[in-house]
Amino acid sequence: MIKFLPHYYYTHMLTQLKEGEFNPYYGIYIAKAEYPDIVEGLRKGKQEFIDFVKSIPQEKLTYAYADGKWTIAEVLQHLIDTERIFTYRALCFSRKDTTPLAGFDQDSYAPNSNANHYSLTEIIEDFEAVRNSSVTLFRSFTDEMLLNIGEASSSPMSARAVGYILPGHQKHHFEVINKKYL
Numbered sequence: 001m002i003k004f005l006p007h008y009y010y011t012h013m014l015t016q017l018k019e020g021e022f023n024p025y026y027g028i029y030i031a032k033a034e035y036p037d038i039v040e041g042l043r044k045g046k047q048e049f050i051d052f053v054k055s056i057p058q059e060k061l062t063y064a065y066a067d068g069k070w071t072i073a074e075v076l077q078h079l080i081d082t083e084r085i086f087t088y089r090a091l092c093f094s095r096k097d098t099t100p101l102a103g104f105d106q107d108s109y110a111p112n113s114n115a116n117h118y119s120l121t122e123i124i125e126d127f128e129a130v131r132n133s134s135v136t137l138f139r140s141f142t143d144e145m146l147l148n149i150g151e152a153s154s155s156p157m158s159a160r161a162v163g164y165i166l167p168g169h170q171k172h173h174f175e176v177i178n179k180k181y182l
Helices: 024-030 038-054 072-094 106-112 120-140 143-147 159-181
Strands: 149-152 155-158
Touching: 024 159, 038 120, 038 159, 072 106, 072 120, 072 149, 072 155, 072 159, 143 159, 155 159
Parallel strands: none
Antiparallel strands: 149 155
């Protein structure tokens, strides 16, 4: 059985992230993370995802605002796929695995995800499973584990940075969906 540390261990201010903990590319997502406590941000983001997806009409899921752009369902699946990949990265880094981790081609994942055949309920169910796993993973990390840095996509990244990238990435894509799709 995993022994979880007291909740106060997970209060990490965004300002504590240091140069070298993440590729500057991810700064746009980290800046959108609203909660300094990683676990709280993931939990609140879970409910925000559910509420957001429930507000989308089923018939809009396969809508893309232009040729060659992802559908709403593909964007939502992209969030799920990215979370799976990034939490694996955080796990590796937390365990001091120094194996360089490859990037992933998000543009090949989306059209090959089968997302356009999912219902709103299926998307929510998949996200909840992934996010619940992310919450328990980050809850299990000590401060030291969160600070461990590994390499992904030829750049350094800390487990802690992943904890801020995920909710910020979610918020970014919700903004895009609201602006360009709905």
